[in-house]
Amino acid sequence: MDSFRQEKVQRYEEFVDKRLKPDLVKAIAERDKVFEQQKTFSDLRRNIENLEKNSVTSLRTMVNLGSEVYMQADVPDTQRIFVDIGLGFHVEFTWSEALNFISLREEKLARQIEEYTRLIASIKAHIKLVCEGIRELLQLPADGSLKGPVF
């Protein structure tokens, strides 16, 4: 009986370590990516709102040429902005259009994040379940041994 139990425990542990935990790690990584995207877009939105607020028409900025070597760059007209809509495309937007797009984009990202969160939660629940099973298997003999010294 003990060996049978131990074998089961071992199987459960293996399942947890080899399937559930890596799945969890992957899900979390995907969610983090989406988080970053979301952050990017929110930053962009903030910037555009700022520009609109201050009616900034031209811009002087530093461009990274590579390896942290910067060069001065000048933006004469800030009205037109090219936004990355995915799949390597950049669409020319006005500010309001850009903001519109960004809000849509943010919604989409939020939904993705929620999905990932649910997935992560389910994986975590699985892990917990298996751990509980292992604990049950181990606790019964543990209980027996505990009772021994008590009496």
Added chain:
Amino acid sequence: MEEAAKKGRVTPLASLFPVEEAQKAVRRVHETLSEKEAELDQFRGFISDNTNLINLVQKLPEGLHHNIMVPFGKAAFFPGRLIHTNEFLVLLGEGYHVERTSKQTVEILKRRGKALESQFESLKATMQDLKAEASFFGITASEAAEGLVEIREDYVEENFTERESQSGPPKEHPPSFSEADKVKVAVEDEEYSRMMSRLDELEKAELEAEYGNERHEDIENVAVSDEEYARMMSRLDELEKEELEAEFVNGRDEDNAKLSVNDEEYAHMIARLDEIEKKPETERGNERDEDEKIKADFDRSSDQTSLGKINRFSESRKLLERTKDKKSATEETLSKRDTQKDLTGQLNCTGLTVQSRPKEEMSHGKGLVQSIMKSTSLEKALVLPEVKENVQAASSSRSEVSRNSGPTNPGIAQALGKEFPTSAPRAPLQDSKPGFDSRKAFTGSIIERAHNIHTSSSQQAATSSQSTGSQPSKPVSRFKMQRR
């Protein structure tokens, strides 16, 4: 062989480098190796980036402005222009930036490139070391898995006599047993008996194969050899009887020295008999002359103690046993008994002496042959007593023989008697004869006989005895020749 093993230390490589650990080490090294390779790739990327940047920095000052897409965050661009194309802000590290011209930036970048390259080279060297380590671990693991063994032996000059005595037993003809070997007999007995038993097994197998082939062919020879065999057996019985009588007269404890001496004489006699055996049967006349010579030898009671002679005696005895075995099924079954084998040995002893008197006992021999041939008893012991009775009832020649062999017989009798706790009556004598061959009386022959006993106890006696007889087969017995 044992001694060699004792001298040396055999250490399997697996014990020094456990197989699993070696394999784990191999894996670890491989992992580190892959990590280093990733770093190496990174470095290569850095270096290529640097080179590209140098090119770019060199190219930019060629124009006043450059139209570019200016990134705005990570997801948006602004169309714009690069201005101040000769001014570069370079990060030196730790939050320090410098404004540099194109040329100066290029110099900075080149210095950076050199630093990168030196790091790259050092990483490469580390990787080489790791590769060598991995290969070593891999070889060790494979060797350990194969079971490669490291043998260390201290260089010790072997004891000459030991080697000699060790080499003696395995040889088929140990006529070269020396005095020293005798001393070591006690030590060597075990080993020797082991080896002899092994040889016996092999020879028995051979003989059994022979059996099937030769059984049909040798009936005539068998008849003839029966004759001689019967003679020898009767002679042996005689000698044994006399020895027993002598033993009870003299007491057993005095006999050790005498035994060895008598053994020597006996062996000598047997050796001569062996020589005789080599002659064809037709030359029995000559044998008669030789027999007288042997008689003289007997009387001389020579002091030669070569175990080889004793061995030869046992050899011829075994040969006789062999011939006996080939005679009939009954004899085969007889030979299966341990006691029988020993009995045969004893009989052969006497039989050989009998052989020295072929003419005198020929008539008896024939009668004996008939008795033997007719005997269907499974017990050779039963046959032997018959033979013995016939022999005893025989002529004075026999008694003559017994008298002549008197000087040696008492010793033999003592030897025989020593083996027998009770041997006054004939029948018990027969039964207790097996005890004769047990280890005690003859140092040299003990080896043979004890060995015979050991082997016979484990296997069929006759064949094993025959096999032992076949070992010292140099003095080819008459019977052997007849058989072949």
